[in-house]
Each structure stands twice: as C-alpha cells, then as structure tokens.
Amino acid sequence: MSCGCKISGDSGHSCGTKSGSGCESVNTCGNSYKLSVFDWLSNINNPAMSQTDFVEVRFKNDRKFFYKNVNNLPLHMGSVITVESSPGHDIGVVSLTGELVKIQMKKKFVTEDNPLKIYRLANQKDIEVWQESRTKEEPVKIQARKIAYGLNIDMKITDVEYQGDGGKVTFYYTSDTRVDFRQLIKEFAGTFRTKIDMKQIGYRQEAAKIGGIGSCGRELCCSTWLTDFRSVNTNAARYQQLSINPQKLAGQCGKLKCCLNYELDSYLDALSDFPPSSSTIDTVNGKAFCIKIDVFKKKMWFAYVERSMAWYDLDVVDVKKMIAQNKNGEKSSPLEDIKVHDIPVRSVDLIQENTIDRFERKNKNSGKNSNRKKPNNNSQRPNQNPDNKAAANQPEKKPNNSERNQENQNKPSQNQQNQNKPAQNQKPQTDQPQNQQPKKFKKKFPPKRDDNA
Incomplete structure (x- = not known):
C-alpha cells in the first residue's frame, strides 16, 4: 500500500511506504499533490498544553476537508485513514496537522460545529478497495461521456471520483447553461450500479483539477497554491500596456490569466505619477x-x-x-x-553570442604546429639546391654532334673515377629532365639513355 502522495493513490511513489500509518518523509516530497501546504510550525513547540484535534485530510486532486480525531490516534502527514462520509466511509490521506490547521479552517470559513469524525487507520482491506475504485475511474469517465453525448446534453464531464468504499461516485462537469440531467442520472445509475452525485464546477476549477504547465513554464497556480479565484478584467491588461490579444492573455481554462492581477497594484502606483494618456x-x-x-x-x-x-x-x-x-x-x-536624445551605448559581446562563426573550431595552436605541418623539401629532394632551381628555369639546350662525341669519350674516365670513390660518397643520379612535369592521372617515364650510341 502507499501513502497516497500521488493523485490517483497508486503505490508507485518515491516515498516507499509499506504501512497504513504513512511515511515520515512525505512532507519532503515537494509538490507531490495539488494544493500542498508547508507546515512551517512543525519544528516549533506549542506553548499551550492543549493541542487541536482537527486534521486536514486530502482526497483526489484538490478536494480537502477537516476532520476531528475523536479517538486520539497517532496521526502525522501521510497517514492513510478511514473517515466519516455520507453514506458509508471514505479513505483519505492526512495532509496537515498541528496548530496550522486552525489557520486553514479560518481561511476557508470552516467551523468546529458538528465536525466529521475519523474512524481508524486504514487497514489492508480498506486500501485494496480504495485502489480498486481508483482504477475504475478513467473507464467510467469515458463511458459517462458517451452516454451524455447520446442524450444530446450540452455538458462536459471533467472528472470522476469514487468514494473510498466504492458506494458512491461523483461526476464533476462544466456547462455554460443549466443542465437537466434527470434522465442522465437514471442512465448512470442503471449502468454503474451505485449512487450518483453530480457537481457543477467552473472552468477555473476544472483547470485546477486537471493541472498543467502554463505559458511561463511552471505549473498552474490554481493547481499548486491558488485557492481564491478573483475576477480578472481586461483593464488589468490595459494598465500594464499589454496588447489585447485573447490568445496570449487566456490561460488553460480559456479565461483571462489570474497572474494579470499580481502586478496590477505596482503598475497603478507607477501610473499615478503620469499625466492622463488622453492629455x-x-x-x-x-x-x-x-x-x-x-x-x-x-x-x-x-x-x-x-x-x-x-x-x-x-x-x-x-x-x-x-x-x-x-x-x-x-x-x-x-x-x-x-526630445530626449539617447546616447547609444556600445555593447560588448563577452560570450560571443552574436558572432556567426562561434560554433566553428579555430586552430589555437597554429603557431606551435606550423613546423610540423609543413613538409621538409630538403629531405624529399636531396639533389635539389638553389643552383639547380636556377638551371631548371633556363631553357634546355640541345647538344651538337661534336659535343656528343666528346661526352662519350669522357664518360669511361668518369665511370672509373666513380668506382674508385668509396660507397658512402656516392649519390643517386637522376637523369629525368627538370622541366618535364607529369600529366594528371598518367605517369610518364623518361627514355633510357644508350651509352654506346
């Protein structure tokens, strides 16, 4: 079983409780349920000897009520208890104890006359019936919408909540007009075989029950902490110099956003120093x-x-x-x-957000690795020297017949000298023409020279 921190009351929760008395760390779960209250008086000792007998109990979504602990049970936040209901009993989770309950009762105008009672801590059988009823709520809601659509009733069934013992089911609906659901209740009673209770809610209460994420990126205020819904007028947007755009000013409920009233007083104080806009x-x-x-x-x-x-x-x-x-x-x-002449201030882009090439990789060690990247021409071409470069640029002269005969006569003496030299001083001779460059994708070999010619 679980402490019921989740909305649906299932057991998959991080609190990890396995007992009906709840978990000690349920108050550290954060906003694990709608309209959670932080007990800031939990670490303060009560100066009065008598403590309050009332506790705040929460049910599905944002439904809460106050019950009296007549049997003096050891209750704390997260305890799963069985409380009085009409008819039968209901299962809820303790959400607040101590002196802070009196402040919440005063805020919600709840008196201590004829209070509802707490029967006992929920046992294993109560928890099983409670969770079984929770699993039937979603298919019942879909089937109820089909029945209402078949009867041509202009209403929207928003939420369905079963009582803890399964003896009653409550349908929350929204509608712009008055609904005659006498025939609808007969169809619901014959289909679901239980007591039917119909409750009409507003569009803001519907958004509070369903929940969601607002345009600000946070959870809706109505489902986390806001309980009193004040009327929002379009004048609030005009005072704040906002464009009257229904798509931007409307919230999840389709009405004007409640947050338009948050800063309205500050704007009104600032506008008191301004002349009228019609001046x-x-x-x-x-x-x-x-x-x-x-x-x-x-x-x-x-x-x-x-x-x-x-x-x-x-x-x-x-x-x-x-x-x-x-x-x-x-x-x-x-x-x-x-007219006020504004002096333009030159902004400095420290984090380089406006530069186009900020995502490109720049070579920071270009100066250090420049010697490594450049090839060594002396190692690749051992016979090349500045004299050879100058000779390569000059046009090649064709030898005459007398020069060829003289060259052939001197050649044997040169070969004999090369044989007498040690092998270390010998250098490879390249007879390739200097100005001849190979074509692309085709390699040409120089013609072999005949020494006996």
Whole structure:
C-alpha cells in the first residue's frame, strides 16, 4: 500500500511506504499533490498544553476537508485513514496537522460545529478497495461521456471520483447553461450500479483539477497554491500596456490569466505619477497628442496632429511642465527641442553570442604546429639546391654532334673515377629532365639513355 502522495493513490511513489500509518518523509516530497501546504510550525513547540484535534485530510486532486480525531490516534502527514462520509466511509490521506490547521479552517470559513469524525487507520482491506475504485475511474469517465453525448446534453464531464468504499461516485462537469440531467442520472445509475452525485464546477476549477504547465513554464497556480479565484478584467491588461490579444492573455481554462492581477497594484502606483494618456499639448508648431506610455522608462511619446508619423519621446517631468504652461495660456516649445536624445551605448559581446562563426573550431595552436605541418623539401629532394632551381628555369639546350662525341669519350674516365670513390660518397643520379612535369592521372617515364650510341 502507499501513502497516497500521488493523485490517483497508486503505490508507485518515491516515498516507499509499506504501512497504513504513512511515511515520515512525505512532507519532503515537494509538490507531490495539488494544493500542498508547508507546515512551517512543525519544528516549533506549542506553548499551550492543549493541542487541536482537527486534521486536514486530502482526497483526489484538490478536494480537502477537516476532520476531528475523536479517538486520539497517532496521526502525522501521510497517514492513510478511514473517515466519516455520507453514506458509508471514505479513505483519505492526512495532509496537515498541528496548530496550522486552525489557520486553514479560518481561511476557508470552516467551523468546529458538528465536525466529521475519523474512524481508524486504514487497514489492508480498506486500501485494496480504495485502489480498486481508483482504477475504475478513467473507464467510467469515458463511458459517462458517451452516454451524455447520446442524450444530446450540452455538458462536459471533467472528472470522476469514487468514494473510498466504492458506494458512491461523483461526476464533476462544466456547462455554460443549466443542465437537466434527470434522465442522465437514471442512465448512470442503471449502468454503474451505485449512487450518483453530480457537481457543477467552473472552468477555473476544472483547470485546477486537471493541472498543467502554463505559458511561463511552471505549473498552474490554481493547481499548486491558488485557492481564491478573483475576477480578472481586461483593464488589468490595459494598465500594464499589454496588447489585447485573447490568445496570449487566456490561460488553460480559456479565461483571462489570474497572474494579470499580481502586478496590477505596482503598475497603478507607477501610473499615478503620469499625466492622463488622453492629455494633449499645445506647442508653437501645433497641437500634439499622446500615442503610448512606457511605465519603466517613465516616458511618453507624442506626435503632432498634422504629422502623426513622427513620434517624439519626452520625460514625464517635461510633459507636466508643458501641460502647466498650457493651463497658464502659454504655448510650449516645439517637441523637437525637448526630445530626449539617447546616447547609444556600445555593447560588448563577452560570450560571443552574436558572432556567426562561434560554433566553428579555430586552430589555437597554429603557431606551435606550423613546423610540423609543413613538409621538409630538403629531405624529399636531396639533389635539389638553389643552383639547380636556377638551371631548371633556363631553357634546355640541345647538344651538337661534336659535343656528343666528346661526352662519350669522357664518360669511361668518369665511370672509373666513380668506382674508385668509396660507397658512402656516392649519390643517386637522376637523369629525368627538370622541366618535364607529369600529366594528371598518367605517369610518364623518361627514355633510357644508350651509352654506346
């Protein structure tokens, strides 16, 4: 069995409890369930001798209620208990104990008159029936939607919750109009063979039950900590200089986002120093009207009536002075003279985000490894020297017949001299022509020389 930290109440949870009394580390699970409460009074000793008998018990999704511990059971956060219900009993998990329960009861306007009772710690049989009921909720919801669609009822069944003992099933639905579900309840009772309870909820409560990720990248506020849903008006977006775009201002529920009210007071305090956006200025060059406002920079953009395409940004202090001059019957100076000239600040890209070649690999050790990469021409060509290079550039002269005979006569004496030299001083002779270059993809061999010719 599990401590029930998960929404569905199954046993696959990191707490790893195997007892009905719950786990000691359930309060360190973080937001393991919706609308979790951090007990900041857990490490503080109660100065009063008497402790409260009420505990907060949570059920599926965001449903919570307060029960009285009449039997003085040793309860702590994560204990799986059996509580009073109508009819039968229900299974829940203790989510909060101690003096902080009184503050939560006062916040939710729950009185201590005629409280519901805690029967006992849940045994093995109670846990098995509870988890078996949890597994039937999803197929029951799909089947209930089919029945409602067959009866042409304009409603959406959002969630289904079975009671811990399986004696009652609650259907949460949303609808824009009043629903006559008398025939629907008969169909549900005949199909599911249990007591049926229908509860209508709003679209914000639907988003709180289902949960999800908002446009900010975090979990929805309504499913984590927000309990009181205040009305959100489009004026909140106008005060914050936001574009009235329904796709951007709407949340998961289809209504305006609740977070529009979070910073509204700060914007209203900042806008109290601004003149009204409908104010006009009478200048020497003509009348000017306000186009837009920047709350953070404390600037207002004005444009002439005749030339509305040219905008001039002015400080709020200058605008107030110009309006005061108009009240005294004087025309203010033109907007071109009062316009704030912003000095462009040259930004330094320290992390090189704007450079195009920041992903390319640069050779940092180009100076060190330059000698290794360059081939050694002297080792590859041992007979090459500057004299040979100069001779290679000169055109080759063809020998005459007298020069050939003289060369043949001197050749035996040269061979005898080479035989008398030691083998170490001998160098390989290359008789290839110097100016002749091999063609690509074809290798040419020089013709063999006949010494006896």
